Amino acid sequence: DIQMTQSPSTLSASVGDRVTIACRASQSISTWLAWYQQKPGKAPELLISKASNLEGGVPSRFSAGGSGTEFTLTIDSLQPDDFATYYCQQYKRPPWTFGQGTTVEVK
């Protein structure tokens, strides 16, 4: 299985901050990577596919990039609605696997 590792596990930030979450794959996945946002008690929501393609309706303060084994998700000017847990997920090869999640919390 392809292992996905996110860092940090928890990130403390304030409204207006720029935050970056890292995701590393145990082997090359090209750009077959998605990012999801999950709020407590809710289902994950797709933010980004193909490593950097923003889904419709996702604010432009979200951006992402990377290829191979190293990926990042960046939120520019963090908003109150952005405090949540973020997961990366590879879809290069089944079984599809997720990172353990990064929780962005209020500093």
Next chain:
Amino acid sequence: QVQLRESGPGLVEPSETLSLTCAVSGYSISSGFYWAWIRQPPGKGLEWVGTINHVGASYYNPSLESRVTLSVDTSKNQLSLQLNSVTAADTAVYFCARDRGGPSQVGGWFDPWGQGTPVTVSA
């Protein structure tokens, strides 16, 4: 707009079989796409369980393959999951979601998701 809604018993006894359904609205399953089940143990991350299409072609996570069966009922426009010989480790919120690969191919990423249904395995 595609919407998914999971339902299930909530509580299952150890060694029994867990059965869940996912009702799809806003899209006819028989038109295509693949559909997935993903689970999340309390306070933990996400685990892909399996994926199925409208004609029953299915793919499973090898870690669960010996115990899980996915099926579709196009007449009811719903998906089903059965997981047998459950243990406490199967306690989780179970989500169904559409695979975004396209009408006739598996993509492996998921949108939209249902709201999830919690399952507790306990005597």
